[in-house]
Amino acid sequence: MRKFALTKGVERIEARVVNVECDGESGDVKTLILHDGRRIDGDLFVDCSGFRSLLLGEAVGAEWEDWSHWLPVDRAVALPCEAENETIEPYTRATAMPAGWRWRIPLQHRVGNGYVYSSSFIGDDAAADAILGAVEGKPLADPRLLKFRSGRRKNSFVKNVIGVGLASGFLEPLESTSIYLAQMAITYLIELFPSDGVIRDADRDEFNTLVDMEYDRIRDFLILHYHATTRDDSPFWDHVRTMTVPDTLAEKMELWKRTGRVRKYSEGLFYDASWIAVYLGQNIVPDGIDPRVALPDPTGVARALASLKGAIDSEVAAMPDHRAYLYARGERIAAAL
Ligand SMILES: Cc1cc2nc3c(=O)[nH]c(=O)nc-3n(C[C@H](O)[C@H](O)[C@H](O)COP(=O)(O)OP(=O)(O)OC[C@H]3O[C@@H](n4cnc5c(N)ncnc54)[C@H](O)[C@@H]3O)c2cc1C
Structure with a gap:
């Protein structure tokens, strides 16, 4: 670039x-x-100074909206370790922990691990011990502490400053959304760029509305992961299970429970499939269904799904495993360079 x-x-x-x-x-x-x-x-400044928010936060004073009461995890302790076996799973695993969750990301030459936790519910040393005890392979470094807070600037385009990335806001890493949020702001900036040299209120307002919407929708989706839990085995999970959620999420959950419908979006990162995975994965089963669902003959539906599953299974069987795919792709990229 x-x-x-x-x-x-x-x-x-x-x-x-x-x-x-x-x-x-x-x-x-x-x-x-x-x-x-x-x-x-x-004339126009793009602030990419990370959490410092040098221009947007400090110079033009864009107000911070704190969401830590809904997303209380505020620290992570990262710990890379050796890969124990040959298999590279093609996904990140997120596992619930007493004061948050831990990630396990299989890479080509190591496994990335980390415990994301709330400092109100566990100390740093205890969190480091917990991740040291949880990793499968030999640690490759000392545990590394990261601090953050969930929230966003009330406006990301203020006066002649546009915040991109952490300068504008942060949502805890459960759905790995930070790079998406930076890219999203860049895209909206390109679309609304004041190419005639005049920064108009209408462009600023549009940018802020779009960015706020993206942050707010991801925020609700993240809160759902915690709030929908049935766990009652630690003060952290008791807190998130019983806390009051934003009205926008309460409305979405009520709609799902009553009708099985997921609020429709034309913009944003997470659509029906993601929401349904979290609702059903956390055992929130709707009381009612769309009446059209009951119309088709269940035997025909079962046959169609079995045939779809067969097609997916045979495609998967014919594919290289993830390690072979990554190495073949790496060689192709190296050859192209
Ligand atoms: C272990 C880990 C795993 C992650 N995994 C993912 C993931 O899977 N998906 C995802 O989307 N995100 C992930 N993230 C988050 C993502 O990497 C960050 O959110 C992103 O890199 C932030 O980019 P940024 O440019 O906003 O801020 P930064 O990367 O913090 O960059 C800010 C820059 O501003 C500079 N700066 C600050 N002050 C000044 C100054 N006064 N003068 C000049 N320069 C200054 C700093 O030196 C720095 O280079 C992960 C983060 C970590 C730590």
């Missing part, structure tokens, strides 16, 4: 921003002061 951008005339300046000057009247960011004293003026 860097090479591509440079060929298109982008100038790359590597430096640390040590100060930011804003226009006294409008409050717009005017100039970045770099550690070597250089000054960079601009």
